[in-house]
Amino acid sequence: TTETQDRETTDGFHLVIDALKLNDIDTIFALPGIPITDFLRIAQADGMKVISFRHEQHAGNAAAAAGFITGKPGICFTVSAPGFLNGLTALANATTNCFPMILISGSSEREVVDLQQGDYEEMDQLAIAKPLCKAAFRVLHAEDIGVGIARAIRAAVSGRPGGVYLDLPAKVFAQSVAKDVAERSLIKVVDPAPKQIPAPEAIQRAVDLLKGAKKPLIILGKGAAYAQADAEIRSFIEKTGIPYLPMSMAKGLLPDNHPQAASAARSYVLAEADVVMLVGARLNWLLSHGKGKTWGAGDSKGWGKQQFIQIDISPTEADSNVAVAAPLVGDIGSAIGALNQAIGSGLGKVPAEWTGAIAERKDKNLTKMAETLAKNPPVMNFHSALNVVRETVKANPKAYLVNEGANALDFTRSIVDMYEPRRRLDVGTWGIMGIGMGFAVAAAAVTGEQVIAVEGDSAFGFSGMEVETICRYNLPICIVVMNNNGIYKGTDVNPRGDAMAVTQFVKNARYDMMMEAFGGVGVTAKNPEELDKALKEAIASRKPTLINALIDESAGTESGRITSLNPAAAKKKT
Numbered sequence: 041t042t043e044t045q046d047r048e049t050t051d052g053f054h055l056v057i058d059a060l061k062l063n064d065i066d067t068i069f070a071l072p073g074i075p076i077t078d079f080l081r082i083a084q085a086d087g088m089k090v091i092s093f094r095h096e097q098h099a100g101n102a103a104a105a106a107g108f109i110t111g112k113p114g115i116c117f118t119v120s121a122p123g124f125l126n127g128l129t130a131l132a133n134a135t136t137n138c139f140p141m142i143l144i145s146g147s148s149e150r151e152v153v154d155l156q157q158g159d160y161e162e163m164d165q166l167a168i169a170k171p172l173c174k175a176a177f178r179v180l181h182a183e184d185i186g187v188g189i190a191r192a193i194r195a196a197v198s199g200r201p202g203g204v205y206l207d208l209p210a211k212v213f214a215q216s217v218a219k220d221v222a223e224r225s226l227i228k229v230v231d232p233a234p235k236q237i238p239a240p241e242a243i244q245r246a247v248d249l250l251k252g253a254k255k256p257l258i259i260l261g262k263g264a265a266y267a268q269a270d271a272e273i274r275s276f277i278e279k280t281g282i283p284y285l286p287m288s289m290a291k292g293l294l295p296d297n298h299p300q301a302a303s304a305a306r307s308y309v310l311a312e313a314d315v316v317m318l319v320g321a322r323l324n325w326l327l328s329h330g331k332g333k334t335w336g337a338g339d340s341k342g343w344g345k346q347q348f349i350q351i352d353i354s355p356t357e358a359d360s361n362v363a364v365a366a367p368l369v370g371d372i373g374s375a376i377g378a379l380n381q382a383i384g385s386g387l388g389k390v391p392a393e394w395t396g397a398i399a400e401r402k403d404k405n406l407t408k409m410a411e412t413l414a415k416n417p418p419v420m421n422f423h424s425a426l427n428v429v430r431e432t433v434k435a436n437p438k439a440y441l442v443n444e445g446a447n448a449l450d451f452t453r454s455i456v457d458m459y460e461p462r463r464r465l466d467v468g469t470w471g472i473m474g475i476g477m478g479f480a481v482a483a484a485a486v487t488g489e490q491v492i493a494v495e496g497d498s499a500f501g502f503s504g505m506e507v508e509t510i511c512r513y514n515l516p517i518c519i520v521v522m523n524n525n526g527i528y529k530g531t532d533v534n535p536r537g538d539a540m541a542v543t544q545f546v547k548n549a550r551y552d553m554m555m556e557a558f559g560g561v562g563v564t565a566k567n568p569e570e571l572d573k574a575l576k577e578a579i580a581s582r583k584p585t586l587i588n589a590l591i592d593e594s595a596g597t598e599s600g601r602i603t604s605l606n607p608a609a610a611k612k613k614t
């Protein structure tokens with residue numbers, strides 16, 4: 041009878057949930073629809089936290105950010121074909137950022153897809169996902185769900201973390217499986233991200249290089265933040281006294297106002313250092329590929345005089361751009377731990393000429409910044425607005441700071457200091473717009489902490505509809521839209537005058553009303569005092585809030601810090 045049948049069988053829906061729960065995964069970021077709606081209902085009824093979004097890209101971004109924050113793969117569920125494609129951008133971005141996430145999409149039946157018979161939302165999703173992510177698997181039988189989830193978890197977090205795709209054709213969910221078979225089919229993954237211990241000779245080679253350095257520098261990448269080896273890293277930096285530069289999402293590993301922080305003398309230390317230790321930082325475009333003017337080389341393709349030590353989980357990362365004199369392959373916790381072991385109480389004093397020269401430039405630049413921040417121009421600009429955010433984050437160091445835009449990004453990165461690890465979530469290696477609300481929802485949902493999202497008005501537009509998601513779950517997120525009426529600025533001109541210029545938006549748009557539309561708090565801030573008051577109220581109330589900060593539309597530059605990446609516009613034909 042169905043009674044006995046129920047007692048003895050389970051199904052694919054429940055096997056997916058049991059496999060995730062068995063591996064301590066309790067949160068799913070998703071957008072319902074055929075064939076996953078009932079799965080999401082059952083998961084929610086079964087006690088999983090299911091956060092349902094308005095566009096799959098933001099559900100995927102939330103999964104990626106959850107992965108970066110927790111070290112466990114974030115889970116994103118989408119419908120087939122168009123839903124899957126919407127999730128792909130987040131999956132590819134997670135893979136580029138080395139954030140662990142698993143995109144699980146329902147898909148059409150293999151026999152129909154492979155014969156191209158025109159199924160509902162027919163697409164060969166596995167083949168399309170493969171080149172864009174770290175690993176991709178498909179499960180055809182419910183009793184393989186345990187293996188599928190286990191392999192996806194291990195692939196997402198072991199070695200270099202990244203995005204994994206898991207394809208579940210619709211009928212797998214409904215397949216029934218005898219309970220005892222189901223029990224045996226589930227896998228609790230043992231040690232999904234095994235330590236990779238660096239070889240002693242690699243440690244010695246690095247120590248010898250540092251010992252001989254006159255101008256050593258450490259660069260901390262987001263990999264160093266992700267590693268959650270915070271005490272080991274801090275101890276190595278303080279024991280050696282070596283100046284360090286945190287890349288954007290490594291800010292806060294040590295407090296940005298730490299005496300050895302060299303960010304305020306960034307261009308000087310990159311050009312002048314003689315031995316540079318990269319910790320979870322790749323020598324990609326963000327570090328000018330390790331060559332050219334940034335590194336003190338005469339011509340743009342020339343190599344500087346630096347000798348590089350590179351701590352990376354992947355043995356093939358070394359020499360990707362310039363020679364690496366001391367590759368240190370292993371997980372960052374093990375590598376830094378072994379280095380701390382090898383150096384005992386330290387490496388001897390860093391030459392005072394070097395630390396003195398850095399201090400001089402830091403003081404000069406910080407004094408100049410303080411003067412700029414102290415100005416209170418009649419029309420609020422990035423500096424006077426971000427001075428308020430700077431003080432707010434200093435007073436709330438555990439708050440997560442989500443940040444995207446161009447000027448809104450670059451000025452926030454240099455003006456708003458971070459004091460705790462993994463609290464700054466931004467556009468990452470790709471410099472992608474649209475991560476804002478997905479990252480903010482993940483940070484708030486996974487940690488319960490206050491989130492402050494500093495958004496360019498263009499950047500906000502990519503995920504703005506998720507304001508409804510934020511209100512629906514009543515998340516402690518305060519969005520500050522840096523409203524300068526456009527992409528980069530609001531003053532662009534269309535020479536024909538028959539339409540707004542291509543980078544302009546509606547003047548003084550009322551983004552705050554979007555938040556009010558869904559029951560949140562909307563505020564317009566015309567000056568720093570109003571911005572400060574609204575931020576304080578948002579943090580005190582922990583209510584979803586959007587502050588529409590009106591910023592001087594002529595402030596800032598095209599593309600912010602990366603203006604030089606714009607191809608030179610063809611000279612106008614005279």
Ligand SMILES: Cc1ncc(Cn2c(C)c(CCOP(=O)(O)OP(=O)(O)O)sc2=O)c(N)n1
Pocket residue numbers: 444445446447448449471472473474495496497498499500522524526527528529596599600
């Ligand atoms: C997905 C995507 N689309 C477009 C871009 C190009 N882009 C875009 C569209 C930016 C928005 C800049 O405008 P904003 O209003 O967000 O910031 P500011 O006005 O403060 O500079 S920054 C940037 O690199 C991108 N990086 N990512």
Ligand SMILES: [Mg+2]
Pocket residue numbers: 496497498522523524525526527528529
């Ligand atoms: Mg703008």
